Amino acid sequence: MKRGERITNSILEGGLKLSALLAIFLIFLIFIFIFKEALPIFTNPGVRSEVDLRDLFASSVWQPVSDHPRFSLLPLFLGTLKLSLIAILFATPLALGAAIFTAEFAPRALKETIKPGIEILAGIPSVVMGAFALLTLASVLQGIFGWTMRLNAVNAGIALGLAIVPTIYSVADDALRAVPGSFREAAYALGSRRNQAIFRVIIPVALPGIFAGFMLGLGRAIGETMIVLLASGNAAILSLDPALSTRSFSATIAAELGEVVFGSTHYAVLFFIGALLFVITFIINLIANLVVERFKVRLAGVA
Amino acid sequence: MKGWDKFFALASGLCVLIIFAFLFWIIFIIARNGAGTISWEFFTAAPVEGMTEGGIFPAIYGTVFLVLVMTVFLMPFGVMAGIYLAEYAPQNSRLTQAIRLAVNNLAGVPSIVFGLFGVGFFIQYAGRGLDRTLGLETVFSQPCLLWAAATLAILNLPVVIKTSEEAIKAVPLEHREAAFALGATKLKMIVRVVLPQAFSGILTGAILSVSRGAGEVAPILFTGAAYYLPYIPKLPTDQFMELGYHIFVLSTQSPDVDKTQPLLYGTILVLLLLTLALNTFAIGLRVRMRRKYGR
Numbered sequence: 001m002k003r004g005e006r007i008t009n010s011i012l013e014g015g016l017k018l019s020a021l022l023a024i025f026l027i028f029l030i031f032i033f034i035f036k037e038a039l040p041i042f043t044n045p046g047v048r049s050e051v052d053l054r055d056l057f058a059s060s061v062w063q064p065v066s067d068h069p070r071f072s073l074l075p076l077f078l079g080t081l082k083l084s085l086i087a088i089l090f091a092t093p094l095a096l097g098a099a100i101f102t103a104e105f106a107p108r109a110l111k112e113t114i115k116p117g118i119e120i121l122a123g124i125p126s127v128v129m130g131a132f133a134l135l136t137l138a139s140v141l142q143g144i145f146g147w148t149m150r151l152n153a154v155n156a157g158i159a160l161g162l163a164i165v166p167t168i169y170s171v172a173d174d175a176l177r178a179v180p181g182s183f184r185e186a187a188y189a190l191g192s193r194r195n196q197a198i199f200r201v202i203i204p205v206a207l208p209g210i211f212a213g214f215m216l217g218l219g220r221a222i223g224e225t226m227i228v229l230l231a232s233g234n235a236a237i238l239s240l241d242p243a244l245s246t247r248s249f250s251a252t253i254a255a256e257l258g259e260v261v262f263g264s265t266h267y268a269v270l271f272f273i274g275a276l277l278f279v280i281t282f283i284i285n286l287i288a289n290l291v292v293e294r295f296k297v298r299l300a301g302v303a
Numbered sequence: 304m305k306g307w308d309k310f311f312a313l314a315s316g317l318c319v320l321i322i323f324a325f326l327f328w329i330i331f332i333i334a335r336n337g338a339g340t341i342s343w344e345f346f347t348a349a350p351v352e353g354m355t356e357g358g359i360f361p362a363i364y365g366t367v368f369l370v371l372v373m374t375v376f377l378m379p380f381g382v383m384a385g386i387y388l389a390e391y392a393p394q395n396s397r398l399t400q401a402i403r404l405a406v407n408n409l410a411g412v413p414s415i416v417f418g419l420f421g422v423g424f425f426i427q428y429a430g431r432g433l434d435r436t437l438g439l440e441t442v443f444s445q446p447c448l449l450w451a452a453a454t455l456a457i458l459n460l461p462v463v464i465k466t467s468e469e470a471i472k473a474v475p476l477e478h479r480e481a482a483f484a485l486g487a488t489k490l491k492m493i494v495r496v497v498l499p500q501a502f503s504g505i506l507t508g509a510i511l512s513v514s515r516g517a518g519e520v521a522p523i524l525f526t527g528a529a530y531y532l533p534y535i536p537k538l539p540t541d542q543f544m545e546l547g548y549h550i551f552v553l554s555t556q557s558p559d560v561d562k563t564q565p566l567l568y569g570t571i572l573v574l575l576l577l578t579l580a581l582n583t584f585a586i587g588l589r590v591r592m593r594r595k596y597g598r
Contacts, residue, residue: 009490016391019383023405023464026457030412033423097318105312106319114319116586121326123582125518126414127547128575131554131567132329162325194308216411223413225521226547230554250415250521257422257525274419278412285411289404 037271050265062236064266071269075236079246084221086157095168103176104198122166130230133159151233153246159227164217175209178299208295215288219281225250249273333571340569355562359570365543370516372452377459385467410461414521421454421526442540449539451527458522459512470504471497507588514581520547546574
């Protein structure tokens, strides 16, 4: 190899490595630049006279645009909790059931239809899902349950649940299929019925993977924006009642950042919410990814 | 099968049925309500009368422009990172594990957080810096297509890295060895032997990210999408209309709900068909690739 070629090669290979390092770099950059815009809450006296950390976490009213703006994150926190809980309760059984069906019961041809079908569901843009919940699902649910508020936490929660079904399904399905065939054969050899093999052997072994799918779904439900913005009614009510209009962290940012004055208290608080969302989802995803990693290593050891 | 076995087969099958029932319900409702709106004029005209009449041409144009610029940002970095992870990264080294963890975690960052990052980093930091250095008024330090595309590129980076890595790893080892045996350097082997074979896999990643880029609204809310524009954007520093954002605008800020409804459903149908077509194509490509390599 000529000297010039060797130099070009090492430059190009350095570029490859830098591109991969970009992922790590971006994680830090995202946190720094969102936190930077939220910093006035801690440092700027003008902002601190309007809101301090105690107001954010202890008071109970979110009323950012008024003569006496009030910035309590509590109703938003409860809203986010309520919505993601409903989404998870709706999505987990469905996704898990579907994953068990594809991994254990479905004939091959059916399996080859179910998986792409669920990928199609994953491909539906969240704004479309949100519009569907806003225009159709909400009316149907109201017709059944007779709620006074047409847009509420259940409506948005179900739409959110549909959006996270593919996430939970695909991770759970991977986990179930990663269980070595020998485990199943051993269970059958000991005289297990199919359901005994599934519930006593396969699911317990795949449990870390299933848990990871659940966590990734939860992370997505907490951060998902457009569905909540369109389908939840967006009222910041301090209540756990699922039939009331509900506002989440993510939807609050989406609804309010457009009209906010750059550098104002409200602006800083919205970025603070963003930083909070980033940290919460980061921790949830980190746990999920570490669990998956360990699960793979462990199964690689026995297979 | 009998007894409990049968019960669990039916119960888990029911879960699949419920999921598919919702999927078909969504597609059916949108197709039924949107089909009447679809016409030549709907695709080629601009919105008129406070967006209660006319078409969605500017939104379609903006979406295409947006995903094109996004792809230009996204693909080089994504594919290069994929090459590094598949061909160079020492497996089980701390750094490689950190990179993989970062890629996986980046994939889980909420899209609205990317939107905030776009505002804080691209517009307020990079944009201001550019304007100051170039002595411009406000060209880069405001929401525009360039920053929206860059934000979406970051959002889609994990998709492209992962699909590229997978596609590159699927190329059989013997092909690499043959290239080495002929005296190729590693880089030449990758460019001439591996990448051409991994092309359809990399294309899958590109298509998936275009589909996602066209559908995501939260990241572009504050980084460049416009409620309404009387002109067609020409430069990446212009604002733009976009299909997903247009759906959001029509469904929340319409002056006349009943008159807007057909346009709203028409726009939803167009976006849905666009993303469905892209996803179906990507899924098809992947199935073909898996068959080819017998996985």
